[in-house]
Amino acid sequence: MAIEIGPGWTIGGGISIVQPPSGPTAGWYVGGFLNTGIVTTVNRITFATDTATASVRGPLSIAKQYESATGTLTAGWVAAGANPSAISSVDRITFATDTATASARGPLSSARYSLTATSDNTTYGWFIGGFSGSATLATIDRITFATDTATASVRGPMSAVGYNGAASTDGTTYGWFNLGRNDSVLLSSVNRITYATDTATASLRGPLTGTRYKNSATGNTTDGWYAGGRRGSALSSVERITYATDTATASVRGPLLSGVETAAASTDSTTYGWIGGGQPPTNSVIQRITYATDTATASSRGNFVGGGQNWAATSGIQ
DSSP states (O other), rough: OOOOTTTTEOOOGGOOOOOOSSSSSSHHHHHHEEEEEOOOOEEEEEEGGGGGGOOOOOOOOOOOSSSSEEEOSSEEEEEEEESSSSSEEEEEGGGTTTTSSEEEEOOSOOOSOOEEEOOSSSSEEEEEEOOOOOOOOOOOEEEGGGGTSSOOOOOOSSSOBBBSSSEEEEESSSEEEEHHHHHHHOOOOOOEEEETTTSOOOEEOOSSOOBBSSOOOEEEEEEEEEEHHHHSSOOOEEEEEGGGGGSOOOOEEEEEEESSSSSSEEEEESEEEEEEOOOOTTEEEEEEEEEEGGTOOOOOEEEOOOOSSEEEEEEOOO
């Protein structure tokens, strides 16, 4: 007989104690657009069995696409997006009870879509840039997870306006994001947020090797991988930012299986990153980057039922 004494903690037969995982064990891919239109769907990948088809979980409280997501090991926050115009709403998924409908929380400071997000994995989530429907934004909002029914607070801005970028984090101190595009101008710029001094303007770091937008990003505590996106056509290329030398230009790594745009990414924070979905024909495909051998082509894993594009992803404990 085993007795659960808290999330991830179990006392088994013989009074052995099973500790909770130290890092994410699953990724949640949320919202987006299917052939039927904008959806509330949530899909979950279990990392240990990632060749299986992703499982459908409880929905978001409203349908949205071009949203962004981040979170902690126990919950994910899905912010803003379009339905069909820009919205400011935030949903929270509690991972332990993810078959329930996500709960509506306090909104962002303004409506937007095609934004990106990062988190310190414990206390705060930052939602970055985006497009209001009439203007490209440099705004950065911060959600305090413990008081998430309040309206997000405005922090220091990006170094320039941008949308359709992607972000990675070292999990404690900094968040890195490419700016994506500014109206019709594509950007290679990378900004870094210092979490402890987030009222300052984000600092400009070394660029990507070329412009890209509609890309996704994943990473661990030392590096961030920026994958796919668009530059004239859908890209299969992957670039890596090394956090310790982040003023240098990002390095080109092994590619994805094919060109992918408007996908989403999750990570176990140590070993692998999963790039999922995107515009057809990749909308049901899950690809995995192995961080230690990242010059190799990404490997094909299980798929999504029905697929998805224009969505977001977050990682935590299943």
